[in-house]
Amino acid sequence: MRIITSQTITDSVEKMCVLANCHMNEDIRKALADSVKTEKSPVGRELLQNVLKNADIAAEKTMPICQDTGIAVFFVEIGQEVYVEGDTLTEAINKGVASGYKNGYLRKSVVLDPIKRVNTNDNTPAIIYYDIVKGDKLKITFAPKGFGSENKSALKMLNPADGVDGVMDFVVETVKKAGSNPCPPMVVGVGIGGTMDKAAVLSKKALVRNIDKRNSDSFYADLENALLHRINKLGIGPQGMGGTTTALAVNIETFPTHIAGLPVAVNISCHVTRHTDIEI
Amino acid sequence: MPIHIQVPLTQDAIKNLKAGDSVLISGVIYTARDAAHERMVESYQKGEGFPININRQLIYYAGPCPAKPGEVIGSCGPTTAGRMDKFTPLLLDNGLSAMLGKGSRTKEVVEAIKRNTAVYFGAIGGAGALIAQCITEAEVVAYDDLGTEAIRKLTVKDLPAVVLIDCEGNDLYVTGQTMYKQE
Numbered sequence: 001m002r003i004i005t006s007q008t009i010t011d012s013v014e015k016m017c018v019l020a021n022c023h024m025n026e027d028i029r030k031a032l033a034d035s036v037k038t039e040k041s042p043v044g045r046e047l048l049q050n051v052l053k054n055a056d057i058a059a060e061k062t063m064p065i066c067q068d069t070g071i072a073v074f075f076v077e078i079g080q081e082v083y084v085e086g087d088t089l090t091e092a093i094n095k096g097v098a099s100g101y102k103n104g105y106l107r108k109s110v111v112l113d114p115i116k117r118v119n120t121n122d123n124t125p126a127i128i129y130y131d132i133v134k135g136d137k138l139k140i141t142f143a144p145k146g147f148g149s150e151n152k153s154a155l156k157m158l159n160p161a162d163g164v165d166g167v168m169d170f171v172v173e174t175v176k177k178a179g180s181n182p183c184p185p186m187v188v189g190v191g192i193g194g195t196m197d198k199a200a201v202l203s204k205k206a207l208v209r210n211i212d213k214r215n216s217d218s219f220y221a222d223l224e225n226a227l228l229h230r231i232n233k234l235g236i237g238p239q240g241m242g243g244t245t246t247a248l249a250v251n252i253e254t255f256p257t258h259i260a261g262l263p264v265a266v267n268i269s270c271h272v273t274r275h276t277d278i279e280i
Numbered sequence: 281m282p283i284h285i286q287v288p289l290t291q292d293a294i295k296n297l298k299a300g301d302s303v304l305i306s307g308v309i310y311t312a313r314d315a316a317h318e319r320m321v322e323s324y325q326k327g328e329g330f331p332i333n334i335n336r337q338l339i340y341y342a343g344p345c346p347a348k349p350g351e352v353i354g355s356c357g358p359t360t361a362g363r364m365d366k367f368t369p370l371l372l373d374n375g376l377s378a379m380l381g382k383g384s385r386t387k388e389v390v391e392a393i394k395r396n397t398a399v400y401f402g403a404i405g406g407a408g409a410l411i412a413q414c415i416t417e418a419e420v421v422a423y424d425d426l427g428t429e430a431i432r433k434l435t436v437k438d439l440p441a442v443v444l445i446d447c448e449g450n451d452l453y454v455t456g457q458t459m460y461k462q463e
Contacts, residue, residue: 041460043300043442047404050440054407064355067345067408067428105354107345107428117315119427148360148382148405180453181360181383183405235461239405240383241442242456272406 002079002136004280006086006095009138012278013096016142017072018104020276021064024055027210028187028273031248035185035238044243048185051238051271065272066183069106070144072097072126075205079135090128093140098122109147129201141277143208149182149270155200158262167192167264168227174266175231175247180240183270186247187211188231191265194255202253203267208275211249224250238271248273282440288336289378294399297443299450303401304438309338309380310421313359315429317367324370331422332431334376338401341381343428344418345408353418353434355408358382361400365389372396380441390449400445402452414439 029052036048058065074093084092101108101123110124111117154174158166171190178186191202214221227250237243248271257263285293287307297303310332312320320330341361345354361381368379369392377398382405385393393400403411417435424430444452 041456043456050404050407050410054404054410057413058355058409061409063348063409063412064345065409066406067343067355067357068359069345069355105346105348107343107354109343109428119429121427151360179384179457181362183382233462235457235459237456237460239402240453240457241402242452242458242460244460270406 001081001083003083003085004138006084006089006092008280009084009089009092009140010096010099012140012280013093013142014100014103016140016276016278017097017100017106017144018062020142020144020274021069021104021106022062023059024065024272025210025275027212028248028271029055031211032271035245035248039238039243039245041237041243043241044238044245047238047241048245064106065274066146066270067107068109068146068148069101070146070274071110072123073143073145073204074126074128075131075141075208076128077131077133077139079137080132081136082138093126093128094124097124097126138280139277140280141208141275143275146270149186149268152178152182152268153203153266155196155263155265157196158264160260160262162262164223166262168230170264171227171250171266172230172234174268176234178268179236182268184236184240184247185238185245185271187269187273188227188247188250189267189269190250190252191267192252192254192263193257194263196263198255199263199265202255203265206251206253207267207269207273209251211251211273215252220252220254224252284438287338287378289399291397294377294397294447297399297446299443299446299452299455301443303441303443305380305401305441306437306439307435309340309434309436311340311342311344311432311434313341313343313429314363315426316423316431317364319423321367321370324374334371334374336375336377338378338380339371339376340434341379344432347418353412353415356412356415357408358403358405361385368392372398384453385445390445390451393445393447394449397447399443399447401441402444403439403441411439
């Protein structure tokens with residue numbers, strides 16, 4: 001058994017909040033810089049350059065890249081030999097979010113009740129998914145998720161007979177409907193299989209995989225590339241003002257499913273697509 | 281070359297703007313997003329009017345990050361304008377003449393833009409740090425309890441934007457996307 005104090009976790013989470021919100025990931029930066037070279041629209045190229053300039057200012061001033069510093073989403077892998085001393089793991093993470101968003105001058109965007117809508121003022125509670133794994137390590141992945149893009153996400157329970165064509169059509173249709181709203185170029189997370197809820201979580205998890213890494217199964221890697229190709233023909237372009245860079249990547253995650261179903265979830269993300277992780 | 285514009289805009293200045301024009305906005309603008317819109321319209325419907333004079337003004341759909349000590353404002357990019365569509369025609373019919381945000385608008389909003397000779401500008405979504413550099417003053421003028429969603433009076437200098445929908449109802453999203461569609 002290995003003891004990790006809850007304070008260690010809280011401190012790490014606080015740091016991750018600022019890091020993820022103020023520093024653009026290298027894979028995203030590279031994809032944006034590459035798209036400046038390939039984008040056909042002159043307006044689109046200018047927008048992409050400004051987005052990169054924005055990331056430079058954010059990093060230099062430790063200022064959020066985007067004012068929507070998101071709802072705090074976590075994927076946690078906890079080794080079953082780990083014992084958290086002090087607060088519970090969930091409390092430790094939430095305390096880190098509260099102090100990270102306060103001390104980092106990040107926006108508090110969470111309301112306590114979806115209908116009554118009063119701000120919690122510390123950006124908690126976080127959305128946390130746990131996986132229990134072997135070993136004595138704790139891996140925490142943090143992904144602040146903005147709602148300009150989250151609102152454009154969708155889920156559909158397809159029939160098995162709809163097959164890969166049905167999946168492709170649904171993904172492309174969802175991106176088309178998202179249009180100019182989610183701050184394109186987008187990153188598209190796709191979850192296929194499981195149950196309704198599992199597909200949705202997979203589509204979110206797909207967004208924390210670096211976009212320069214394709215699915216390890218070549219069938220799905222090809223599907224990711226084919227979807228990206230179709231999406232970039234839609235014409236939406238940077239900021240939706242027209243162009244050939246509508247998405248930077250499509251990331252797919254899958255899970256076994258029932259003989260009667262083919263759940264597909266599409267989680268739309270923006271050109272910032274923030275995530276960072278730490279192993280304790 | 282971007283066109284330098286001063287807000288509040290005159291009707292003639294609005295008539296000269298065409299969808300697709302790049303502009304640099306200077307002057308005084310007001311932030312308002314979801315919760316502030318709901319309250320403003322509620323207040324109007326109760327006969328209490330608006331908390332700010334919106335006549336000829338520009339509303340920026342934005343909710344900034346808190347300012348660090350010594351800074352004017354935190355990151356302050358545009359939010360999705362479409363969520364305000366339900367409230368926008370009433371504001372335009374009562375004197376509002378310009379909006380700054382991101383994303384497409386409903387037909388009802390486009391019609392209200394046309395009948396009131398108004399204009400909808402787009403700021404770069406997700407470029408909150410860059411836009412914050414153009415804000416020289418910021419002050420909460422209504423709904424302080426709403427935090428980031430309060431109405432703020434901003435003084436801006438050369439804020440980069442694009443005309444998305446002009447006063448004739450031309451929509452850059454439609455023309456721009458049609459031009460690059462390959463299906």
